[in-house]
Amino acid sequence: MTTAPSPTSGFSAFALEPFPEVRPGDDVASAINDVLSRTGTALLDGDVVVVASKVVSIAEKRYVDLADVIPSVEALDLSARTGKPAAVVQLILEHSTEHFLATERGPIIARHHLGHLLTSAGIDRAGDEGAWLLPVDPDASARALRDALVTHTGADIAVVIADSDGRADRRGATCISIGAAGVAPLRLTEHGGKRQEETFTDMIAAAAAIVLGQRGRGVPAAVLRGVGYVPSDVGVAEMLHHAPTTRAATPGKPSPSGV
Amino acid sequence: MTTAPSPTSGFSAFALEPFPEVRPGDDVASAINDVLSRTGTALLDGDVVVVASKVVSIAEKRYVDLADVIPSVEALDLSARTGKPAAVVQLILEHSTEHFLATERGPIIARHHLGHLLTSAGIDRAGDEGAWLLPVDPDASARALRDALVTHTGADIAVVIADSDGRADRRGATCISIGAAGVAPLRLTEHGGKRQEETFTDMIAAAAAIVLGQRGRGVPAAVLRGVGYVPSDVGVAEMLHHAPTTRAATPGKPSPSGV
Structure with missing residues (x-):
């Protein structure tokens, strides 16, 4: 697999706005297409469309009502130590394979079943009553979105799904990629025997976050x-x-692995 | 302190090239100014100039000859476990306050004296014989570079110094900011009572890395x-x-803290 693209000397980034509110079950590709039509914007071959994971989660109805979540003993204990609601902690445990606390009081850094190490396993609070889970399979979501946009627009584009995440050494959230289609996630460059592999789609997500976040x-x-x-x-x-x-257990029930 | 900037709907990024080879003792601001003159490029108010930390290290003569480094017992042990040269491990220990191995065989993730958690404490190999240390004080380097560029160009610009770093969950290097001047490092936005703090200069570094890296x-x-x-x-x-x-001990000598 070749991962050395043609060099980039410059690029531009722009927001797709105004963007309609996305509701559970909505089609993100149609929403994007509507914005493109309304603003007279054409996608061009080689464009990378970056979408916040939150709207993909909403479109995929990944909402969990916290009242339906039954915290385990471990979740209750971790909740007491971190001050995080027990139901949220339970969701974090159910959707991850391991976790640790960045400091004694948190945040909880957890390895999501998808393999990403994320603050709160990527669980996003929805007010006091609910939470949004990550898309089921962000790479598959990106592929579906890419296919639909290629069909809609006729342009050979790529899609990156971006999520916010923290770093252990600093305040504030940064932005990384959790799904991609049409673009190799790693960029490989070589020169004089030295080889460099970069988290390319993470750089794309961070660049887009200047506009999105x-x-x-x-x-x-x-x-x-x-x-x-x-x-x-x-x-x-x-x-x-x-x-x-293996995918996480049904929300609200302890996961098979017992974590 | 206000940290909510005017919203960004779009931006562009471009490389300053061709860029001359920077040698120890060179002035980075002059090098940038030469590129601007030769290419007929004008900096504009509000531009952010992003510079790779490596050239700042070179300009600041942060080279260490590995033959001059005497590994401690701890460095020899860590070298044996990770396969990293003992002299490099010694430098990592001297320039950090704590460290851990991402996996049993490394990489060594270390808290640099500056406060950043970095792969190999930001030590960059220079062939088999040497290594580059981080700039002494990247924020101060950024301020000096900014002052010089403002004087040279008359434009009210900001400067970010970017360094590559890994993430524990994925292959490949990403890019973060280790120094900045003229731009607040965190971006704060608020809406409907929800408050978000973002590692803004890290996003800027990552966006620039699409061109730089x-x-x-x-x-x-x-x-x-x-x-x-x-x-x-x-x-x-x-x-x-x-x-x-407190700054690290002289390269080649064990640091006062004993790490």
């Missing part, structure tokens, strides 16, 4: 134009040290 | 144009959980 603006999608990349459908899972494990 | 292209500097930000000189240190500690 502004709470309250309601912009869950952006386009990067002019980025050289190697087309590939291997997905972000390819760059993870941990392959995805 | 291609080994062999010799492009250590890029410009981001159109990014809304809050001017500030607090530096990247402001977003770290760990404040910088």
Whole structure:
């Protein structure tokens, strides 16, 4: 597999806005297509469409009512230590294979079943009553979204699904990729015998986050134009040290692994 | 301190190239200014100039000859376990306050005296014989570079110093900020009572890395144009959980802390 794209000397990024509110069951590709039509924006071959994982979760109805979650003894204990609601802790445990506390009081860093090491296993609070889980298979979501956008627009584009995450050494959330289609997740460059492998789709997600990550603006999608990349459908899972494990148990029930 | 900048709907990024080879003692601001002159490029108010930490290290003569480094017993032991040269391990220990192995065989993740948690404490190999240390004080380097560029160009710009680093869950290097001037490192947005703090200069570094991070292209500097930000000189240190500690001991001698 070749992962050395043509060099990128420059690129541009722009928000797809105004973006409609996405509701459970909505089709994200149609929403994007509507924005493109309304704003007279054409996607071009080679564009990378970056979408916030939250809207994919909403479209995929990944909402969990916290009242339906029964915390285990371990969740109650971890809740007492971190101050995090027990039902949320239970969801974190159910959707991860291992976890640790960044400091004595948290946050809880957990290895999601998909293989990503994420703050709170990627569980996103929805007010006091609910939570959003990650998309079931973000690489598959990215492929479906890419296929639909290619059909809609006729442009040979790539899709990256971006999620926010923290770093152990600093305050604030950064942005990484949890799903990708049409773009190789790693970029490999070689020179004078030295070889460098980069988390390319993470850089794409972070660049898009400059536009996306502004709470309250309601912009869950952006386009990067002019980025050289190697087309590939291997997905972000390819760059993870941990392959995805068997899917999590039904929300609200303890997972089979007992964690 | 206000950290909510005007929203960014779009931005562009471009490489400063061709860039001359930077040699120990060279002035990075002059090198950038030469590229701007030769290519007829003008910096504009609000531009963010992103520079790879490596060239700042080179300009600051942060080279260490590995033959001059005397490994401690701890470095020899860690070298045997990880397969990393003992002299490099010694440098890692001297420039960090704590460390752990990501897996049994490494890499060594270390808390640099500056407060950053970095693969190999940010030590960069220079062939078999040497290594590059991080800039002494990347925020100060960024401030000096910014001052010089503002003087040279008359444009009110910001500077970010970018370094590559890994993530525990995935293959490949990503790019983060280790120094900044003229731009607040964290971006704060609020909406409907929800507050989000983002590692903004890390996003800027990652976006620039799409252009920079291609080994062999010799492009250590890029410009981001159109990014809304809050001017500030607090530096990247402001977003770290760990404040910088007393500087490391002289290379080649065990550090006072005994690590």
